[in-house]
Amino acid sequence: MTGAATGTGAGAGVVAHRPAGRDVLRVANCSGFYGDRLSAAREMVEGGPIDVLTGDWLAELTMLILAGNRMKGRPGYAPTFLRQLEDVLGACLDRGVRIVANAGGLDPAGCAEAVRELAHRLGLSPSVAHVTGDDLTGRPLDLVNADTGERLDAAPLTANAYLGGRPIAAALSAGADVVVTGRVTDAALVTGPGMWRFGWGPDDLDALAGSVVAGHVIECGCQATGGNYAFFQEVPDLAHCGFPLAELRADGSAVITKHPGTGGLVSVGTVTAQLLYEIAGPRYLGPDVVARFDTVTLTQDGPDRVLVSGVRGEPPPATLKAAVTVLGGYRNTMTLVLTGLDIEEKARAAEEAVWARIPRDSFDRADVELTPSGLLRITVMDADGRRAGRAFSSAVVETALAGYPGCYALTPPGGASPYGVFWPVLVPRSEVRPRVFVDGEEIPYEEPQPPAGEDGPAERQGMPGGPVSGPEDDRAARPVARRAGGPAAGPAGAPSVRVPLGRLAGARSGDKGGDANVGVWVRGDEQYAWLASFLTADALxxxxxxxxxxxxDRYELPNLRALNFVVRGLLGRGVAANPRMDAQAKALGEELRAALVDIPAALLP
Known part of the structure; x- marks a missing residue:
């Protein structure tokens, strides 16, 4: 296998650049979100041989940010992509490295034109393609929320369907050096290049599913290489964590690795953690294929190398997820600090003093959160920006000398900010037409018809933040909601120890629209037997x-020795409209790991 990473640490050498064989495609990630490490593109291009450089700049919140930028006359794409591209475009052209990015956001054509302008300034002449067709704004849509069944009664600010990887493959096949897209699934950034290199058709379901899993693993950058890892003490040189790359093969299997000489860790554990991030059940829906996460096999393939294999695929549904955003109103948050004795009594006194000056029921919504660290966050949301603005924040400040002892605030009085609402809907695949442009000219492209899949009532699983279609036909793929749990499995009469759950189990959590997920895993079969018996939905x-x-809802993934829980509605109308301090539920898994439970002593490391 070319490009093997054989170790970590500052003393490791740099692998020489050399062409990859046709049996492997090295796809590197250099961005997990809009705002990720600017130097990552250069690190991935200079650190070792790669064939494709990808990056993920879009999230549900990012689309709202870009919409706000566009209303202010700023670009509707991610300008940080251009900054990264300036560092590496020349080297990529010299080495034949293709660049695929969803940084086009709400304006892929504008982003592609900006790439051409940058290239001209650098004295370079790349072929630049862009993909459109995801933007459904202004078109009649069935605005029934795919998660809750509610109907939206406001005009969408943005509406973008999640496209798949085949338009990317078409652009690469037409000779594009750089491909810029708008809203595509995160995994499409890997699946598209895989289609281009290996010629996968719509019927190559297992290969497509394998590439989706590989794409899901590397899409969030360093989260696959030790970043945000539950057992972070095991990760060497986390401060210089390397970004991941997938050595993708023709059958859809892949080795997840990183460049030698970089910090971080690629292990079965780090890959498992990322596989569990922002998913629901085992059937992971996408526009190209349904990937069965209950068929994934992970094998340590050497230092900082994990083989992902065995993934099975099913036909995709006849509908695509579309992310709709809408302006929800205005919000304002004031944070008070509570210290010393009687924290809960102080919180009650503080809250009563605020509502005595400005009634709680005068707002469309008011939320009060007391954190374990003693922060009292009072958030109000209202259609009237003036009512949620200074009228509220000044009322909080007025309590400073007439409230609880030790009072001080972390936030000054200020105005309200507009917020957006995320609204997932389903649209018929036949109503979405991807278009591919190379160097400004549209090329012939017709979306091939995928094999017939099943559609049914949305079960809210699958594409990032999106729904699943249809009832499941096997036990492993069904959610287990609030299942009654018996006694924890373990040797009869074996002594138990009361310790934090995290001494045995890892966890990773995140947001899926208005839902949150918590994935929990262990490292051995006996530990998993205990975990599956003990950690029911009620226990959670x-x-x-x-x-x-x-x-x-609880889902079992025994092949990963993992459970995944989806908490419905915890995040309300999505990240931007969520008053929680942990708006994306990033800390939920660590809160679970800190909880004290009785674990059989023999199972503990």
Missing amino acids: TRLLPGLAGHRV
Whole structure:
């Protein structure tokens, strides 16, 4: 296998650049979100041989940010992509490295033109392609929320369908050196190049599914190489964590690795953690294929190398997810600090003093959150920006000398900010027409008809933040909601120890639209037998009382020794409209790991 990473640490050498064989495609990631490390593109191009440089700049929140930028006369794409491209475009052209990015956001054509202007300034002449067709704004849509069944009664600010990888493959096949897209699935940035290199057709479901899994692993940058890892003490030189790359093969299997000489860790554990990030059940829907996460096999293939194999695929549904955003109103948050004794009594006194000056029921919504560290966050949301602005924040400040002892605030009085709402919908695939442009000229492109798949009531699983279609036909793929749990499995009469769950299990959590997910995994079969018996949906709610009142679905992934929980509605109308301090549920997994439980002593490391 070419491009093998054989170790970590500052003393490791740099692998010489050399062409890859046709049996492997080295796809590197250099961005996991809009705002990620600017030097990553240069690091990935200079650190070792790659064939394709990709990056993910878009998230549900990013589309709202770009919409706001566009209304202010700023670009509707991610300008940081251009900054990274300036560092590497010449080297990529010299080495034949293709560049594929979804940084086009709401204006892929504008981003492609900016790439051409940058190239001209650098004295370079790349072929630049862009993909459109995802933008459904202004078109009649069925605005039923795919998660909740509610109907949107406001005009969308943005509406973008999640496209797949085949338009990217068409652009690469037409000779494009750089491909810029708008809203595509994160995994499409890997699946598209795989289609281009290996010629996968719509019927190559297993290969396509394998590439989707590889794309899901590397899409979030350093999260696959030790970043945000539950057992972070095991990760060497985390401060200089290297970005991931996938050595993709013709059958869809892939080795996840990183460049030698970089910090971080690629292990079965780090890859498992990322596989569990922002998913629901085992059937992971996408526009190209349904990838079965309950068929993934992970094998340590050497230092900082994990083989992902065995992934099975199913036909994609006849609908595509579309992300709709809408202006929701105005919000304002004031944060007070509570210290010393009687924290809960102080919080009650503070809240009563604020509402005595400006009634709570005068706002469309008011939310109060007392954190374990003693922060009292009071958030109000209203259609009237004046009511949610200084009228509210000044009322909080007025309590400073007439409230609880030790009072001080972390936020000054200020005006309200507009916020947006995320609204996922489903659209028939036949109503979305991707278009491919190379060097400003549209090329013939017709989306091939995928094999017939099943569609049915949305079960809210699959594409990032999106729904799943249809009932499942096997036990492993069904959610287990609030299943009654028996006694924890373990040797009969074996002594137990009361310790934090995280001494045995890892976890990773995140947002899926208005839902949150918590993936939990262990490293051995006996540990998994205990975990699967003990950690029911009811047990999760007992360990995390803040989840009370929300439906919790549990999914089993025994091949990964993992459970995944989806907490329905915890994040309300999405990140931008969520008043929680942890608006993306990033810390939910670590809160679970800190909970004390009785674990059989023999299972502990």
